[in-house]
Amino acid sequence: MVLLSAVCFSSKAVIVKLSYQYHVNTVSLLTLRMAFSVLVFLLTGFFIDYSFLMAIIATVAPAYLLSEGIRLVGAGNAAIIASIGPISTIMLAYIFLGERVSFIQLAGTAVVLAGILLITLRKG
Numbered sequence: 001m002v003l004l005s006a007v008c009f010s011s012k013a014v015i016v017k018l019s020y021q022y023h024v025n026t027v028s029l030l031t032l033r034m035a036f037s038v039l040v041f042l043l044t045g046f047f048i049d050y051s052f053l054m055a056i057i058a059t060v061a062p063a064y065l066l067s068e069g070i071r072l073v074g075a076g077n078a079a080i081i082a083s084i085g086p087i088s089t090i091m092l093a094y095i096f097l098g099e100r101v102s103f104i105q106l107a108g109t110a111v112v113l114a115g116i117l118l119i120t121l122r123k124g
Helices: 002-021 026-044 051-073 075-082 085-097 103-123
Strands: none
Touching: 002 051, 002 075, 026 051, 051 075, 075 103, 085 103
16 A cells, blocks of 8 residues: 555656646646545545545645646656655754654755755756
């Protein structure tokens, strides 16, 4: 299940990019993605409590913004920008939650930043 989730998540940017070649607008694409998500959500039985509100805030809004971003800057640049997500999560957890940052996390951050730098230098 985890492998399937990773494959689906990774293929999202490619599918969004392909959809724009066929002139599918952002709202239509988002509607299709969210309809599929709701179906999976209902089939797995997790539609309880504040789940709907969380889905809107944590899924619909970011998915819309990501789709718009891919349309504007392309899938490659969006993927580079998205790779900063885990780094910002570590920083925000340290600042707001008082989490300790381990050496492994710092090393991972360095690897991610080095990868972003390499990709950026190759493009430019």
